[in-house]
Amino acid sequence: xxxxxxxxxxxxxxxxxxxxxxxxxxxxxxxxxxxxxHPGGGIVSLFMLSSGKKKHGRLIATINIQEKHxxxxxxxxxxxxxxxxxxxxxxxxxxxxxxxGTGTSLTVIx
Amino acid sequence: ETGVTQSPTHLIKTRxxxxxxxxxxxxxxNTVSWYQQALGQGPQFIFQYYxxxxxxxxxxxxxxxxxxxxxxxxxxxxxxxxxxxxxxxxCASSRNRGDTEAFFGQGTRLTVV
Numbered sequence: 430x431x432x433x434x435x436x437x438x439x440x441x442x443x444x445x446x447x448x449x450x451x452x453x454x455x456x457x458x459x460x461x462x463x464x465x466x467h468p469g470g471g472i473v474s475l476f477m478l479s480s481g482k483k484k485h486g487r488l489i490a491t492i493n494i495q496e497k498h499x500x501x502x503x504x505x506x507x508x509x510x511x512x513x514x515x516x517x518x519x520x521x522x523x524x525x526x527x528x529x530g531t532g533t534s535l536t537v538i539x
Numbered sequence: 540e541t542g543v544t545q546s547p548t549h550l551i552k553t554r555x556x557x558x559x560x561x562x563x564x565x566x567x568x569n570t571v572s573w574y575q576q577a578l579g580q581g582p583q584f585i586f587q588y589y590x591x592x593x594x595x596x597x598x599x600x601x602x603x604x605x606x607x608x609x610x611x612x613x614x615x616x617x618x619x620x621x622x623x624x625x626x627x628x629x630c631a632s633s634r635n636r637g638d639t640e641a642f643f644g645q646g647t648r649l650t651v652v
Contacts (some may be wrong), residue, residue: 469643529581
């Protein structure tokens, strides 16, 4: 069993739809990250959060520490949102020694 | 914008050979971690270096080794390459070893034939 689990693995949406990607973890963590990976491979950090909710543009990330669960929401999805979204979390006091989920491949169709 | 650069971007090696991958950290960052990402999988932690010393290691055999230099740039060396070593190798740098904020490089795509 992976320390960090994501669902769904693949997601296809029509442009404009509201999208939710879920992440659950089984280990103690100091913070949870949502990352975006484009086909070229490079990873961009979207959010780092340890409690509550963060919003950046059309992206919203929430975390429930008690339930060990986080969600990434995309409002008014757009084809340029098509990418792989990965959640990652490090055990406490390990800095950037992340456990990663397997990723959610999102395709937004015009 | 990330200041983490990796080289080369792509590489093809033959089974049994050795390979060295390089990572230049974001300015001011003294901690770097390396990850292996097989096709269709999430990245797996290989090891972390902090101020030129290994500071944590994942479940990878000893033929995966690393080095960090005084300027905090880093190398990943893999000896006796196997076909299963074909993957995207990513590095991530952080300001300090306790910081979870990390910046990722674009990765090196290694193909072992």
